[in-house]
Amino acid sequence: MANKDPGGFLQQLRQIAARMSSGPRGAGLGMKLLIGAGALAYGVKEATYTVEGGQRAIVFNRIGGMQMDTVLAEGLHFRIPWFQYPIIYDIRARPRKISSLTGSKDLQMVNLTLRVLSRPLASNLPTLYQQLGQDYDERVLPSIVNEVLKSVVAKFNASQLITQRAQVSLLIRRELFERAKDFNIILDDVAITELSFSREYTAAVEAKQVAQQEAQRAQFYVEKAKQDQRQKIIQAEGEAQAAKMLGEAVTKNPGYLKLRKIRAAQNIAKTVRNAHRTAVFFFICQEPAQIKE
Numbered sequence: 001m002a003n004k005d006p007g008g009f010l011q012q013l014r015q016i017a018a019r020m021s022s023g024p025r026g027a028g029l030g031m032k033l034l035i036g037a038g039a040l041a042y043g044v045k046e047a048t049y050t051v052e053g054g055q056r057a058i059v060f061n062r063i064g065g066m067q068m069d070t071v072l073a074e075g076l077h078f079r080i081p082w083f084q085y086p087i088i089y090d091i092r093a094r095p096r097k098i099s100s101l102t103g104s105k106d107l108q109m110v111n112l113t114l115r116v117l118s119r120p121l122a123s124n125l126p127t128l129y130q131q132l133g134q135d136y137d138e139r140v141l142p143s144i145v146n147e148v149l150k151s152v153v154a155k156f157n158a159s160q161l162i163t164q165r166a167q168v169s170l171l172i173r174r175e176l177f178e179r180a181k182d183f184n185i186i187l188d189d190v191a192i193t194e195l196s197f198s199r200e201y202t203a204a205v206e207a208k209q210v211a212q213q214e215a216q217r218a219q220f221y222v223e224k225a226k227q228d229q230r231q232k233i234i235q236a237e238g239e240a241q242a243a244k245m246l247g248e249a250v251t252k253n254p255g256y257l258k259l260r261k262i263r264a265a266q267n268i269a270k271t272v273r274n275a276h277r278t279a280v281f282f283f284i285c286q287e288p289a290q291i292k293e
Helices: 007-018 025-048 122-132 135-151 158-163 163-180 201-252 255-292
Strands: 048-051 055-061 075-078 084-091 093-105 108-122 185-197
Touching: 025 048, 025 158, 048 055, 048 084, 055 122, 084 122, 108 122, 108 135, 108 163, 122 135, 135 163, 135 185, 158 163, 158 185, 163 185
Parallel strands: none
Antiparallel strands: 048 075, 055 084, 093 108, 108 185
């Protein structure tokens, strides 16, 4: 902000001019010109100011007060020294983390942390300055965030805050956007960065999960036992049916049993013959090695 009291500087220049007037005429004239140039440079400096990139300026007039219809963009601007002075606002989005401890629908304590990107509404900066000043975010954001979090979290049970986190985040964002508009503040983004519960509730949830896992394991063993029992029943029924069919075949055709005996004898003879061939082949392969020794 520019110097509001240039009178002191001008008074110093007058004192220097008065002291130099007692000297030679030429020296006094040169000094007066030098002092005049200095006063002019100081006046130009006090009458101009620069609004940097990402900023806006509003103007306060000592006579008329805040100029409500004036919001100055980036660049070089002029003012009337002492009567007018600029108030600079940074309109770029700034991140801020806000934590709140609140209760859920089933009376569980929940600790939530939000990351909020906020910036002032540039077109309403004069009103924002009159109502909240330049530290608007310190005055407004913590209170409206706590208010909205308590309102939204109270609609959900603790378990729903986890399973329906996307919906919870959407409701918080929507309500915060509307509340911030009432104070000429724009929220570019709102995100839940932390959601935690009390130690007691966390321990209860873990115990419940362990119990569910044990129940699922027991159910698996029960189903496996039932499946094994069904397989044994089916196998026994198959063997009984085979025995029954064999008995009926023998009763109807006595030669069927003799045929089964003949086939069994053939299989045994085939097995013995294959075993004998294997033994002879092994002996033949081993004999040259013994002769060589």
